[in-house]
Amino acid sequence: MSSVIDSILSPDFLFSQHSLNDYLACPRRFYLQYIIKQVWPLLETGYGGMDVLQYREYLRQGVRLHRWIERYWLGISPALSLAEAKLADSASDIELQTWWGRFLDSDFSALPAQRLPELELAAQIDDYRLYARYDLLAIEKDRAVVVDWKTIRFNRPLPHHFWRDRLQTRVYLYVLASAGAPFNGGQPIPPENCSMRYWLANQPSDDNDENATSASAWIDINYSQAEFEADERRLRTLVQHIAQCKHENEFEKTTNEHRCTFCTFRTLCHRQGLSDSEWPDEDKVSHLLTEDVPELEY
Numbered sequence: 566m567s568s569v570i571d572s573i574l575s576p577d578f579l580f581s582q583h584s585l586n587d588y589l590a591c592p593r594r595f596y597l598q599y600i601i602k603q604v605w606p607l608l609e610t611g612y613g614g615m616d617v618l619q620y621r622e623y624l625r626q627g628v629r630l631h632r633w634i635e636r637y638w639l640g641i642s643p644a645l646s647l648a649e650a651k652l653a654d655s656a657s658d659i660e661l662q663t664w665w666g667r668f669l670d671s672d673f674s675a676l677p678a679q680r681l682p683e684l685e686l687a688a689q690i691d692d693y694r695l696y697a698r699y700d701l702l703a704i705e706k707d708r709a710v711v712v713d714w715k716t717i718r719f720n721r722p723l724p725h726h727f728w729r730d731r732l733q734t735r736v737y738l739y740v741l742a743s744a745g746a747p748f749n750g751g752q753p754i755p756p757e758n759c760s761m762r763y764w765l766a767n768q769p770s771d772d773n774d775e776n777a778t779s780a781s782a783w784i785d786i787n788y789s790q791a792e793f794e795a796d797e798r799r800l801r802t803l804v805q806h807i808a809q810c811k812h813e814n815e816f817e818k819t820t821n822e823h824r825c826t827f828c829t830f831r832t833l834c835h836r837q838g839l840s841d842s843e844w845p846d847e848d849k850v851s852h853l854l855t856e857d858v859p860e861l862e863y
Contacts, residue, residue: 572808573600573815580686580804581696582736584782584810588807589732589794590824593809597814597830613858621820626661627716630766633665634714638701662700664716664766671764671782676712677705688743697740701746709745709754711761722734728784738788739796751771761786785850 578599588595597603673680684702688692701712713733728734742756763784810816818834819825825836 571811573810573812574693576692579694579696580690580807581698582733585736585800585803586732588803591819591828592816593818593834594828594830596813597833600816601719603833611787616862621718624662625643626658630664630668632663634668634700635682637668638680659783666767667782668714668764673703673729676710676762677708678705679704682749686740686744688740691808693804693808695736695740695804696801699737699741702745703861704745704754707749707752707754708758709741709760711739711741711759711762713761714764714766716766721813724846725784725786728763729786734786735796735799737761737802738786739793742788742793756788756790759784759788761788 582593582597587598681702681704682700684699685696686699687696689695699711699715703710703712738756738759738761741759742754745754745759746752763786765782765784768782818836822836825831825834828834828836831837
């Protein structure tokens with residue numbers, strides 16, 4: 566078990582899928598961003614033909630879509646949100662209108678009846694907490710579905726296992742099974758009754774091929790007791806490994822300089838990364854899925 570007294574982490578440090586993803590990508594990035602909270606020396610890098618300003622606007626549109634969807638589930642003037650979208654005339658706002666229209670056309674009838682947008686949960690792992698913020702938690706007695714809205718543009722279909730194995734998926738389902746009791750009458754939700762559903766705003770189809778597709782608007786991932794236990798072992802090992810670090814020099818730079826391309830700390834490490842055309846496509850998608858809507862941004 567870790568000890569907060571011996572760790573470089575503050576006693577109230579809150580882990581999340583974003584911070585754990587950053588640590589796995591580059592321990593040095595984790596140290597700069599989450600421990601000393603270094604101010605970013607660079608703007609974000611552009612992506613997919615977008616320059617820096619276009620890329621930042623693209624991320625802002627993702628935040629705006631999340632806000633509109635939150636208002637929809639809260640019953641706060643969803644019609645006003647649509648009116649706001651129709652007033653926009655820029656290319657990015659037209660894309661936002663398309664996302665919003667697809668959301669309104671989606672069938673959510675199969676979800677549990679109680680829908681809780683922007684719900685925060687935290688599970689205890691030794692001396693620390695692991696935090697998840699769900700775009701939507703749909704829940705009824707002993708059954709819960711985490712729904713996550715994604716606005717990323719895909720260049721090719723992604724297999725189902727890509728979504729199943731993402732750290733976000735593993736963290737969100739683990740936290741739900743560990744800490745969801747307050748929303749289930751005080752009883753833990755059995756892992757086999759937990760699931761996660763990604764909704765892809767850039768995909769108009771509602772078909773869902775479980776074997777391989779990002780051509781679907783829905784990607785469904787089920788959960789099990791065995792997966793819960795495996796996730797617990799993996800996440801506890803990772804948290805303990807980080808918490809055992811006592812000095813800055815234990816947070817080394819990644820040896821994979823591909824990962825430096827989109828890192829805003831790369832000048833501090835004297836790294837350049839790759840051009841957009843040189844970056845492996847699946848790694849670009851993984852990066853953007855992490856950066857799509859910054860955690861705690863809204």
